[in-house]
Amino acid sequence: MTSILKPPVIHPSLPKNALGLTRRDYEGAMSTLCAGCGHDSVTAALVQAFWELDVPPHRAAKMSGIGCSSKTTAYFMRQSHGFNGVHGRMPSLATGANAANRDLVYVGVSGDGDSLSIGLGQLCHAIRRSVNLLYVLENNGVYGLTKGQFSASADVGSTSKKGEANEQPPIDPVLLALSLGATFVGRSFSGDKAQLVPILKAALRHRGFAFVDVISPCVSFNDHVGSTKSYRYTREHYESLAPVDFVPVRQEITAAQDAAVTTVRMHDGSLVRFRKTDDTYDPTDRDAAYAHVRKHQEVGEIVTGLLYIDEDARDLHALNHTATTPLVDLPYADLCPGNTALQALQDEYR
């Protein structure tokens, strides 16, 4: 449990966002995770991203499954509704909620056990359906909450705390998402807030399923020598792709054409600017993204960054042709055909 209690009084000089809210207004209950747990850093990045994007907290909905990672939706945005459901099934809850009310900003937080084992099917199908949702997978290679069993993302040869080596090949969530057609795919590290926050912001603005895999070490069960998901190993094998800046629509600046920057315009007019480190990388080319991740994986490097983005994607509601007014806001009179129609209809049942 993190031992620092948050001061009850808010300092008047804290910076405010466009809604007049401070970062504190985007925090939640006190975390009960182990001190140093990567998940707490992801929580902090989410606070930052939501605050910077000026999302009214009550217009966001936080969805999660079960696990240490899934608990974290309680630790940010206390003024948002949260739904901590059952293990591995957050995508279906999020899909249903989104179907009912398309106007909320949905964020789902999951773990590698929650997403890649018990919930693998739901994850895949939420991607297929293009549910408008930021899906954060806090990936630590183990089941934290049940005390350290290997998860499906554990690398071959990675050892458990007791020294046992994993021999089963891992499921790489990023390759999975790319191959299933996810329209926004990123990977980052809980220890790199500078990279993570802009990715989360762009993901929140993406219309469709935005998948962000975050390596988030478990200090209690998977941070030892021999683990490939420890802080140390991750730092040593970290291959940052192209740092991104997220430029919200209202801040849009007509920057001078810069050869070192690739810009992707999002559906709402916001910009994602990729500072190029590798001239050949194209974040809008799915196959190239896949090949890039594979190539580095083969030499033991973990590629991070905003890997792929498709802003022409159609989300669940576009595919379904759902009313633009959220279904929950449609008046009953619009939904019930009435008795006259019922009588006319029944003439066909004779």
Added chain:
Amino acid sequence: MSGVNDFAFKMATVNGTGSASANGLLMQAIFRMGIPVSGKNIFPSNIQGLPTWYEIRVSRDGYTARPEAVDLVVALNTGTYAQDVAAVRPGGYLVYDGSWPLDGELLRDDITILPVPFGQMCVEAFEGDRTRTLLRNIVYTGTLSALLDIDMAVIEEMLKEKFAKKKSLLDANFKAIEMGYEYARKQFSCPLPFHLKKMDATGGSIVIDGNTAAALGCVYAGATVGAWYPITPSTSLMEAYKDFCERFRVDRETGEKKYALIQAEDELAAAGMIIGAGWAGARSFTSTAGPGISLMEEFIGLAYYAEVPAVFFDIQRTGPSTGMPTRTQQGDILATAYASHGDTKHLCLYPSDPRECFYMASEAFDLAERYQTPVFVLSDLDIGMNDWVVPRLTWDDAYVPDRGKVLSAQALEQMTTKFSRYLDVDGDGIAARTLPGVHPKGAYFTRGSGHDKYGTYTEDAAAYQEVVDRLARKINGAARAVPAPEFHLQKGAEVGIVSIGGCHAAVLEATHRLKAQGIPADYMRIRAFPFDTPVEDFLRRHKTVFVVEQNRDAQLRALLTLETGVVRDHMIPVLDYGGLPLTAQRVVDAVVQHVHQGTAV
């Protein structure tokens, strides 16, 4: 005994050959002649090539239960000849395809055998194997029209409606009908002693199956989110919902849909979707059968404990496991009443016919939202998939959905204390809820993990118990709000019969027959769970109580034993679980046997 407008006949065919629509045509024609009729399709879990039967019962008195004796069998499936010949009651009739001779062993001298060369006639009159196969059904429809005196004008009118846009098909169908009709008129003395005579008893009725009616109920109740995974016999409910929505819920100008229907990857996901939607404030529902309910259990417990409304239609089929997917049963009574691990208990509604499916569907949404909990509507294959003649449905245009205690933005704005999700302010066990996105003051964290009355995580014994005790009060309190039992009482009755759902038609008929035999019986039809006090009173009031249901383990009796103070052995189970709809005689026999045993002792 059979007579005019009082008999039963059945067609034995092979599925995938087009017989279903011919059989439906026959049933509907009788309905249009104003005569009460019921039709039951007994079909295989297969797409093509396995035996299928369609039983039609004509009853001037309006009885709709499955007939025990069949007066006439149309045997068109050589694979089941033996069984079909044996099914004819002594003195009855058998029509078979005389293109090929009937095996000598199958001949019976206590019935009249009428060969009609259907196959041969079709080969001579039509081109192409598929056309011949399809039209053979229409030829036997013509033969039956002659034998049973079905009004040919009605049949022709129906064919015209059906093939309005396909002139060539209409002509072929007319030709086939005539052929079958003329052949019978020439060869046999028509009509048979039992036959049809126009009545005026179906004017205010419609022909509809329970799944269609339930889907219509969902549309009328204002349900906007449906999620499902295909499974017999529930599939047609969602398909009907889609059809109705395409008709009533699509904006003509923009093409926008005022509903979301999601075919999920499995039933777990379907349950999650409707719970997510219910949490967000939509009226949401799924339809499934037993195997789906099994998969949904974990989520059902979440909805119960976190108090999220959602409606589950369980169109029961024969279990356990895959069981007999195309046969009926009432095997999920216990599985739904206490679905999911831990202490749970759910509101269940038990419609007995398609009409009740319609009304109970809309009632289910009101109850789910008022009590913020899953509600099950337990139909079955017989109700859900077979066509029933039921009185016309009406909708009260003054109806306002009961959304339960949902705090509005205004109410939240004016709130001076902090909103707490699970506080029992009114003392009725029901706490107010808030919907996401409405107001910052309404935010709370919904969880399936232990929580106190404020919605905060807890592992404290007293705080946990306080919440689950309130839940028990809430659900038990719903006993007075769910549909009350229906009573059919008789003077001087010492015998009480209790039944449920799709058994109703047979049990009601049985009570009439018992009365005629000098055994007056009171009948209580359970319409919902949890049970209110009248249920227990009925059980106590009768010296002998029979509980009639369609499962092996007397699940309704078990539920009555658990939930009332009445001891198990006070209730005599009458069980029928072979997968076919119940017959009245089954109930009569059980009661008579017991009563006579009793007097002998």
